[in-house]
Amino acid sequence: MPNLSPKNHRKDYSLYDGKLSTGNEAAQGLNALKKEIEKNGFFVKTISSLDVIPNDCDLLLMLSPENDLHATEQSALSQYLNNGGLFYLFSDCDRPELTNLYSIMSEYGLFLEEESNLLCEGNTDKII
Numbered sequence: 693m694p695n696l697s698p699k700n701h702r703k704d705y706s707l708y709d710g711k712l713s714t715g716n717e718a719a720q721g722l723n724a725l726k727k728e729i730e731k732n733g734f735f736v737k738t739i740s741s742l743d744v745i746p747n748d749c750d751l752l753l754m755l756s757p758e759n760d761l762h763a764t765e766q767s768a769l770s771q772y773l774n775n776g777g778l779f780y781l782f783s784d785c786d787r788p789e790l791t792n793l794y795s796i797m798s799e800y801g802l803f804l805e806e807e808s809n810l811l812c813e814g815n816t817d818k819i820i
Contacts, residue, residue, distance in 0.1 A: 722755065742768050751778040754793075761792040770796055 726736050737746070742765035745752060752772065761769065773779060773796070781793075797803060 741765065744768060745772045745777070749777065751780065753780050753782065755782045757781075757783070757790060757793065758788060760788070760790045761796075763792075766792045766796060769793075770799070773800070 729736055734750070737749075739746070742752075742761065745768050749772070752769075769779070781797075794803070
């Protein structure tokens with residue numbers, strides 16, 4: 693994962709000591725992530741819309757969404773998750789308002805903490 697701190701402050705932060713992708717910018721980090729996933733025996737496919745999530749999708753990664761889900765995508769993602777699909781959201785600190793996506797997340801007790809930009813589990817019984 694790239695260091696998302698402003699360039700003039702990156703040297704001030706040591707994020708994830710020992711991480712694999714130290715110093716990689718976003719495109720390089722994405723490529724490194726793809727290679728690691730493939731190295732572990734998985735096939736990576738890029739989809740341009742969530743209107744239809746492929747039936748063979750084992751894990752859906754959403755990387756820094758710039759626009760909220762429209763109704764068809766929201767429905768498809770909800771159905772995917774309700775059928776046991778796995779979903780991982782990578783979000784930027786300066787993310788846009790994603791009301792429909794946040795609505796789906798809240799159904800699972802997840803929310804984004806606005807002040808700290810953290811994804812938080814809302815149910816304390818599920819926190820490890």
